[in-house]
Amino acid sequence: MLVFRSPVRNVMLADAPLQRRNPLIERLSMFVTLGPDERAAVEAMTQTRRAIESGETLAHEGSRPDRVCLILDGVAYRHRYTSDGRRQIFGYLLPGDLCDTKFVICNECDHNVGMLCDSQIAIIPVTTLMKTMVQFPVIERGLLMMSLVEAATAREWLLNVGQRNAFQRLGHFFCELSKRFEAFGNQGFGKGIAMPLTQRELADTMGLNVVHVNRVLQRFRNEGLLNWSRQHFRILDFGRLAELSGFDPHYLRLDRGLPERRMLAY
Amino acid sequence: MLVFRSPVRNVMLADAPLQRRNPLIERLSMFVTLGPDERAAVEAMTQTRRAIESGETLAHEGSRPDRVCLILDGVAYRHRYTSDGRRQIFGYLLPGDLCDTKFVICNECDHNVGMLCDSQIAIIPVTTLMKTMVQFPVIERGLLMMSLVEAATAREWLLNVGQRNAFQRLGHFFCELSKRFEAFGNQGFGKGIAMPLTQRELADTMGLNVVHVNRVLQRFRNEGLLNWSRQHFRILDFGRLAELSGFDPHYLRLDRGLPERRMLAY
DNA sequence: CGCAAGTTTGACGCTGCTCAATCACTGTGG
DNA sequence: CCACAGTGATTGAGCAGCGTCAAACTTGCG
Secondary structure, three states: OOOOOOHHHHHHHHHOOHHHOOHHHHHHOOOOOOOHHHHHHHHHHOOOEEEEOOOOEEEOOOOOOOEEEEEEEOOEEEEEEOOOOOEEEEEEEOOOOEEOHHHHHHOOOOOEEEEOOOEEEEEEEHHHHHHHHHHOHHHHHHHHHHHHHHHHHHHHHHHHHHHOOHHHHHHHHHHHHHHHHHHOOOHHHHOOEEOOOOHHHHHHHHOOOHHHHHHHHHHHHHOOOEEEEOOEEEEOOHHHHHHHHOOOHHHHOOOOHHHHHHHHOO | OOOOOOHHHHHHHHHOOHHHOOHHHHHHOOOOOOOHHHHHHHHHHOOOEEEEOOOOEEEOOOOOOOEEEEEEEOOEEEEEEOOOOOEEEEEEEOOOOEEOHHHHHHOOOOOEEEEOOOEEEEEEEHHHHHHHHHHOHHHHHHHHHHHHHHHHHHHHHHHHHHHOOHHHHHHHHHHHHHHHHHHOOOHHHHOOEEOOOOHHHHHHHHOOOHHHHHHHHHHHHHOOOEEEEOOEEEEOOHHHHHHHHOOOHHHHOOOOHHHHHHHHOO
8 A cells, every 4th residue: 555645745845845835825826816926925924934743732712812824734623622522623724724814803712723743834923914914905805715615614514414424424525625635736636645534533523433434434445435544545436426425516616726726837 | 372473573673663773783783893983884784675575585506696685684594405405504694694795705605595584684785895894994893703603603503413412402502592682682582582493494403303303392391491382482491401402602702792782772 | 562543343222314194273265 | 164285293113323332453653
C-alpha cells in the first residue's frame, strides 16, 4: 500500500515551496477575481506563520480571540461536546480555510477547533483582517462567500445526519471530501487521499458509533466502492457512491472555481 | 382548552398595531444599539408589505432572488428534500427574521423557505438593503450577528440530531423555541406558545419518524414536562426539561438582548 | 519488546422505523 | 342537519438498524 503524507502538503512541497503558494489566494480565487494588489494584500496579511502540533487547540469554546488563523497546511476540525461527553464534529478545515472570521464579530467562540495533524498556520490579527477587508471589498466578498459555503455545508450535514442511513452518510461524506480535495488540485487524487481521521472521528462526524462505522467501511470495501485504510481513502467508483448516497456537489460551489484555477495556473 | 392564534400575531395585535412595531428593529436591538436615524432607515426599508398564505413558498431552491423578505408576523421554515423524497427542516423563521441575506451574495438559493401559516412579510429590494447597510454600519453589524446566531443554531441542531436521542432532541427543540419566543416578549408565554407545526414537521426537524415523535410527546405529557396539543405547546417544567435534554441557551445570544429590550420598552 | 492507539469481530438488545388500522377534528356540500 | 372527505393524531405489532459491551487483533512507536 502506497504511503504518503497529507496530500495537500504533498502538493505544496512537490509543486512549489510553501512560501510560493498561498492557499488563501487560491481559495478566494474560486469565488472572486483577485488583482495584483489584492493578492499582495492577502500575501501581506498571512506573513506571520507558525507550526502547530497535532492535538493542539486553535480555538477554545468560550474564548475571545483577537486573531484569526489560516490553515496553510494540515487539517483542523470544529467540534463541541455535549454535557454527557458526546462529541459532535461540525466541519473540517483544509488549507485555505479560516478559523474563524465569525468569532471576530461574535466576540466569542462557540465551539472548539482542534488540529488533526502537525500543521502550518498563519496568524492574522483581527485589526489587519478588518483593514484589508475595508480596503479591498473583493477580498471581503470572497471571505463572505467562503463562510456561506461553510454554512451551506453545515445544512447539508444536518440533512445527511437527519435523513440518511449510515451507509449514505459515510458515502456522502467521502464524496464531499473528495470533491474538496479535487478542487485544490490535489495531485495524488487518482491514487487516494490522505486524511488524518480515525474511525472515531468519522463516527463523531456522522452521529454514529465506531463499531458501526467500521462495518459500513467494510461494506464499502466489499462492494468495490471505497477503500479506507490507515487514514487514507480512495474512492473506487465515485459515480455509484454519489448516487447511492444522494451526493450533489452543488452546495460546495466549486463550479465557478475550476476555470478560475486554470487561469491561475498560467 | 384555551385556543388562541399565533402568539406573535397575538402580541402584535394586542399591544400595538402592526404598523407601530417593527420586529426587525426589535431584533437588531438585541445585538446593537440603534439610533433614531437607524431606526428610521429600518422603518423605511420595510415599508413594502404583503400578506402571504400558509403553504406558499418564499424562496425556491435554485432561484436567484433580487429581494429579501422579512417576516413581520407568522412563521416560515427552511427545508430541502433529498433525492429520495425525505425532507429535512433547517430552521424556523419567526417575526424579525430575514429570508435571506445570504442568497444575495451567493446569487442562488440552496434550499426552500415555506410559510407555515398565513403571514405578513415585508419585501426589501437587494439594492435598498445594500445601501442601508453601507450607510449604517451598525445595521450591517446587527444583520451579520443575526446570521451568525442562525449559523450557531444550525451547529446546535447538528449536535442535537447527531448526538442525542429522540427524547432529548425534542426537549432541546422545545426549550429553544420557548426561549426564542420569550425573547420577543411574547405575552402569552405563561399560558402556552402557539406554533403552527404538525408532528410531521417536528419529525422532519429532528430526523425522526412521526410515530416516534408522537410517542415521545406522550412521554413528555405523562412525565409532566410539556403539553403539546393542536399546535400549541406549554412547557410545564422548563428546568427539568432543559437539564434532561442538555439545553444551554447560550448559542442564541439572548443574554445581551434582555437589558436592551428593557430600555426599548420605555 | 511492550505499550498505546486504533481496528475488527461477535453477541445481544434497545431505540426508533415501517406498515397499517383506527380515532378525532374540521370543513364542505347536499 | 348530517354524510363525507381530508388531515392529523394515536395505537399496535413486528422488526431492523444501529448501539453497547467486551475481547482479540493489528499497527506504530519509543
